[in-house]
Amino acid sequence: MEKMWLLLQRPDEMACMWRVRMASRRITKLPKDPDLAFCYAMLNRVSRSFAIVIQQLGQELRDAVCIFYLVLRGLDTVEDDMSIPVERKIPTLLDFHKTMYDTEWKFPCGDKDYQELMDKFHHVTASFLRLHRRYQEVIADVTRRMGEGMAKFITTDVDSVQRWDEYCHYVAGLVGIGLSELFVAAGLESSVRQEQANSMGLFLQKTNIIRDYLEDICEQPAPRMFWPKEVWSCYAEQLEDFKDDKHIDSAVKCLNHLVTDALRHAPDCLEYLAGLKARAVFRFCAIPQVMAMGTLMLCYGEPQVFKGVVKMRRGMAAKIMDKTLGMADVYGSFYDFATWMTSKVDTERDPNAHVTLKRLKDIQDICMQSSAFQARQRSLMLQMKAESSATWAVWFLFILYAVFAFGLLGTQETMGIPVAFEEGTSSTELYHKALASLLLVGSTLVVLQSFIDSKS
Ligand code: D61
Ligand code: MG
Numbered sequence: 001m002e003k004m005w006l007l008l009q010r011p012d013e014m015a016c017m018w019r020v021r022m023a024s025r026r027i028t029k030l031p032k033d034p035d036l037a038f039c040y041a042m043l044n045r046v047s048r049s050f051a052i053v054i055q056q057l058g059q060e061l062r063d064a065v066c067i068f069y070l071v072l073r074g075l076d077t078v079e080d081d082m083s084i085p086v087e088r089k090i091p092t093l094l095d096f097h098k099t100m101y102d103t104e105w106k107f108p109c110g111d112k113d114y115q116e117l118m119d120k121f122h123h124v125t126a127s128f129l130r131l132h133r134r135y136q137e138v139i140a141d142v143t144r145r146m147g148e149g150m151a152k153f154i155t156t157d158v159d160s161v162q163r164w165d166e167y168c169h170y171v172a173g174l175v176g177i178g179l180s181e182l183f184v185a186a187g188l189e190s191s192v193r194q195e196q197a198n199s200m201g202l203f204l205q206k207t208n209i210i211r212d213y214l215e216d217i218c219e220q221p222a223p224r225m226f227w228p229k230e231v232w233s234c235y236a237e238q239l240e241d242f243k244d245d246k247h248i249d250s251a252v253k254c255l256n257h258l259v260t261d262a263l264r265h266a267p268d269c270l271e272y273l274a275g276l277k278a279r280a281v282f283r284f285c286a287i288p289q290v291m292a293m294g295t296l297m298l299c300y301g302e303p304q305v306f307k308g309v310v311k312m313r314r315g316m317a318a319k320i321m322d323k324t325l326g327m328a329d330v331y332g333s334f335y336d337f338a339t340w341m342t343s344k345v346d347t348e349r350d351p352n353a354h355v356t357l358k359r360l361k362d363i364q365d366i367c368m369q370s371s372a373f374q375a376r377q378r379s380l381m382l383q384m385k386a387e388s389s390a391t392w393a394v395w396f397l398f399i400l401y402a403v404f405a406f407g408l409l410g411t412q413e414t415m416g417i418p419v420a421f422e423e424g425t426s427s428t429e430l431y432h433k434a435l436a437s438l439l440l441v442g443s444t445l446v447v448l449q450s451f452i453d454s455k456s
Contacts, residue, residue, distance in 0.1 A: 013315030016322035020052065023321075027051050035130075038123035039066050045113045046073060052321065053287045056280040061186040063127070064135040065284075068178060070117065070124045071100055071143055076171070077110035077118055079150045082222045084109055086154055093151040097144035100125055134185040142178035146170050157229065161261060164228040165202060168209075172201030179285075188278040196275070199268030200289065206262040207292040210255065211299055211310055217243065231257050242306050251306050253350060259300045260352050263359040266293065270334065270366055274327050283324060290320050290333045297337040300356075301344045328372035332380075335367040388450055395447045398439045405429075405436035 027044050030037040043066050044051045054065055075096045078089060092099075092107055099105040103122045110118050117124075128136065149170020158164050176197035183189035209216070209226040216224040217240060225239055232239050235254040242251035269289050276282045294312055304310050323329055338360040345360075347353040367373045404411045 010315050013313075013319050016318040017315055020318040020321050023052055023055065024048065027055055033127075035123040035126040036063065036066075038120060039063075039070055039127050042113065042117050042120075042124075043069060046070075046117065049288070049291070049317075049321075053284045056283045058186070058188075058280065060132075061182060061188065064131055064139070064182050064186070065179065067124060067128050067131060068135075068139050068142075068175075068182065071128065071139055072146060072175065073114070074100075074117060074121055074124065075143060075147055075150070077114040078107065079154075079171075080114075080224070081109040082219060082224070090151045090154055093147040093154075096147045097140050100128060100140070100143060103129075132185075135182060138178055138181045138185060142174050146174050149174070158226050159229040161228050161230055164206070164226070164261075167226065168202045168205040169198055172205035173198035174201065176201035183278070183281050188281050189276060191275075193272060193275060196268045196272035199265040200272055200285065203262060203265040203269050204288055204292050206258070206265070207295050207299075210258050210262065211295055211305065213242065213255075213305055214307070215309065227254075227258065231261070248303050248306065252301060252303055253352075255302070255305055256300060256350055256356065257352050259296050260356040260359060262296060263356070263363065266334065266359070266363050267366055270330065270363075273330055274370075282326070286330050287321055287324050290324050290330060291317065293334050293337045294320065297341045297344075300341050301346070301350075326372065327370065328376040331367035331370050331373035332376050335364055335373065338363045338367075391443075391447055391450050395443045398436070398443045401432075402436040402440045405432035 027040070030040050040051075043054070047069065050069060054062055054069075057065060075093065078084065078092050078096070081089075084092075099107075100121075103125045105125070106119070106121065108115070108118055128139065131139075149167070153167050153170070156163070158167050176199075177192065177194055180189065180192040180194075180197040184192060213227065216226060223240070227239055229239075232242075232254050234257070235250040236242060236247060241247045242254065273282065273286050273289065276285060291312065294316065295310070298312060299305050299310050302310055320333065324333065342357060342360045342364075345353050345356050347357070350356070403409055
């Protein structure tokens with residue numbers, strides 16, 4: 001019931017959720033080829049969000065990106081499985097870019113869907129070998145470099161922000177660079193723009209690492225620790241201390257420090273997205289970025305990060321998926337999330353408040369400078385004006401109807417409706433009175449809500 005009330009309060013999100021639900025229905029239609037069918041079925045299971053946005057892409061590029069995802073997810077499953085002894089893990093990571101050519105190769109590890117991915121990895125290899133060479137080369141090159149980076153960090157701690165950037169480059173920046181090379185190989189984009197493509201990955205990976213603090217530190221048989229020591233050691237003796245409620249104040253300060261660091265990459269991401277030409281590629285790249293900015297906004301100043309998982313509401317996620325069509329929408333979302341985050345900054349008590357506010361202002365300025373954003377703001381203002389006058393007009397109509405239904409101000413007489421039925425209230429009259437009350441109460445609530453919204 002509460003869920004229904006929440007949904008009713010956000011009718012716009014309901015429509016988006018419906019459309020996203022239809023889109024996710026479409027992803028269940030699998031290709032005929034058994035290897036590719038396995039790949040898409042596995043992609044839908046291990047990453048629903050990427051599975052939906054990948055649908056944007058044309059067939060040839062979609063297959064290449066799907067296989068790129070599963071190859072790297074396979075590599076990451078080896079990295080993430082904390083039960084594999086280091087002396088076996090490191091050579092496996094380093095050789096992965098070679099073993100992925102061998103359909104006989106198998107390395108059981110991971111759990112749940114990841115375990116099945118590894119058990120049936122030959123389907124991924126078979127599909128990979130059928131890709132055009134120019135795609136194979138990009139995927140193999142990125143897999144080699146990511147494997148080397150992951151192997152290095154098996155024995156290296158993320159002790160500084162610089163090391164944090166380096167680790168996120170290996171596991172996500174290289175994905176951004178590889179994707180850009182696939183877009184060029186597909187003839188959809190003209191240049192790779194390495195630095196910005198790298199920032200696209202760092203923004204997504206840092207958001208994940210910040211949000212997943214508790215999940216990672218509670219990982220069995222050993223904790224996964226990706227928060228940079230240079231930062232957390234300013235707020236605690238041990239990274240695990242943040243799990244303890246009595247350290248919640250310093251934990252949130254550390255959280256805000258890391259969110260502020262991740263915001264460093266937003267200007268590059270906006271520039272990368274603004275430079276994309278192909279609409280399908282744009283949506284594929286833009287939706288995860290807007291989701292990440294929204295997730296950072298939700299995590300900022302949020303003690304829940306240390307108690308459970310902070311997740312974006314399905315309605316909000318669906319709206320982002322459904323409404324991110326062009327750069328104006330990206331600027332609009334980044335601007336709104338930056339404004340929302342600004343309202344959460346505690347300049348009194350947060351030691352990084354001034355840097356946070358500066359980075360948020362930089363993001364807002366970039367958005368405001370764009371003509372696309374200004375045009376969007378203008379049309380939003382017009383739309384809001386139209387909506388509110390329509391709301392008032394409908395409300396006024398319902399007042400009139402109520403006056404008529406309750407026979408006030410002699411409306412029934414003037415409309416020549418006989419008042420013979422004094423002794424008994426007819427069922428039609430009762431029906432009109434009930435409907436008029438319902439509509440009047442409902443519309444008054446809507447008018448009040450829009451009035452409160454316009455004031456806030
Ligand atoms: C445009 C569009 C998508 C982009 C992009 C630019 C730039 C970078 C990325 C996607 C990668 C974002 C990674 C953020 C999520 N983090 C992880 O998945 C971590 O694993 C990283 C290593 C494997 C990367 C797998 C991947 C992810 C997304 C892709 C892709 C490959 C290929 C194509 C398209 C998107 C994280 O894993 C969490 C988990 O195990 O579930 C970790 O272990 O740290
Ligand atoms: Mg990993």
